[in-house]
Amino acid sequence: LAFSDELLLRVLAYLPEPHLTASASLVCKRWMRLSGRLRRRLAVRDWAFVTHRLPYRFPDLAVLDLFPASIAAPAAPSRASPVLTCGAVSLTLDPGADPPLGACRFLADDVLDRGLAVVAARFPNLRRLSATAASESAGLMDIAGGCATLQELELHRCTDLALRPVSAFAHLQILRIVAASSPLYGTSEDGGVTDIGLTILAHGCKRLVKLELVGCEGSYDGIAAVGRCCAMLEELTIAEHRMDGGWLAALAFCGNLKTLRLQGCARIDDDPGPAEHLGACLTLESLQLHRCQLRDRHALHALFLVCEGARELLVQNCWGLEDDMFALAGLCRYCNHQSDSSNVLALVS
Known part of the structure; x- marks a missing residue:
């Protein structure tokens, strides 16, 4: 039958x-x-599949992760080749490279752009995309034109130049930026994401609700631009940042911010400035600190002043937090202090 x-x-x-x-x-x-x-969801690990088989094999994808496929494999990997795992991505390292444990090696920009052009032409209903940014970003412009309903974008190996097409994404609500200066990628000749890139995305993505910045090198000006332009921003995550001193004061411009999350930060703010100039995020509900270095009492004091209206404080796997410094959390007048039992020792240096 x-x-x-x-x-x-x-x-x-x-x-x-x-x-x-x-x-x-x-x-x-x-x-x-x-x-x-x-x-509806797929993570691709072979870039040749993107350009040849993907549109025919899975024609109705809504969520697509191209980042694993954009990493070039070593020329001649062996069984003895070390494997580096970062999140859901496993990288086979080349022992003969110089240095052998160096940064990722990505596919050529023109190859990445051709693959993104195919995705833009064949997946008009794509809602979420994770990809590696090319230096000229021609492929991202194709995505912006072809995937009109895209709401969530994750860009790896980002530079200021690569962020130019972001303004063309009319309905983008969630954006994750991993700067090219991130430790996973090593030092990029084109630099990373600075105040220039943050200002570009701020003026282009005014409908953002969630923003995550990883390894960015901005300062007060870049964060202030995000706060002024992205009036709908409710959740801001800053991870492994390389911000210049004074950036904390710019958080006061985020007039609708409800969640501030700091992850893997070796420092908070080297020079937050006078307390009377910091301002405050009056709408903030949750302040979350994950795997951060909290030895700088002055910076921690400034952070709690900016977040004085927070009702929830979560400290998880952080270092350098002494008893008297933890008492500074009292500046967050309405918060319920939380720390899970597995991280109690991490709160005491």
Whole structure:
């Protein structure tokens, strides 16, 4: 008995997504084609698949992660080659490279742009994209024009120049920027993300609700531009930052900010300035500190002053927080102090 494609799609739709790939797609070519139409999320690890098979194998994707595929594999990896794991990405390192444990090596910019052009042409309903930024960003311009409904964008190896096309994303609400100066990528000849790049994205992404900055090198001016222009911004995450002194005072311009999260920061602010010039985030509800160095009492005092209206304070896996410094949290007058039991020792230096 032959079932129509429509009926088979209704049956296959009841299967969990892992079974669509591991089981149903192996039954026959027809089932493989139909199961591909039901797949909505995909992480690609081979860039050749992006340009040749992706649009035909999975034509209705809404969430696409291209970052793993944009990392070039070593020329001749061996069984003895070390593997570096960063989050969900595993990198095979080349022992013969100089240095052998250096930064990631990415595909050429023109190759990345061609792949993004294919995605832009074949996936108009894409909602979330994770990709590696090319220096000229021609591929991102194609994405902005072809994927009009894109709401969430994650860009790796970012520079100021690579952020220029971001203003073309009309409906972008969630943006994650990983600067090219991030330790994973080493030192970039084009630099990282500075106040110039932060100002570009601030003027172009005025509908942002969530923003994450990783390894950025901005200062007061860049954060102030984000606060002034992105009036809808509710959640700001700053990770492994390289900000110049004084950037904390610019948080007062974030007039609708509800959650401030600092992750993996070796320092908070080297020179926050006089307390009377700091201002405050009056709408802030939650201040979260993860894996941060908190030995600088002056910087911590400034942070709590800016976040004095916070109702929740979460400190997790941080270093250098002594008893008298933890007492500064009393500046956050309305907060409920939280720390899980597994991190109690991390709060005492």
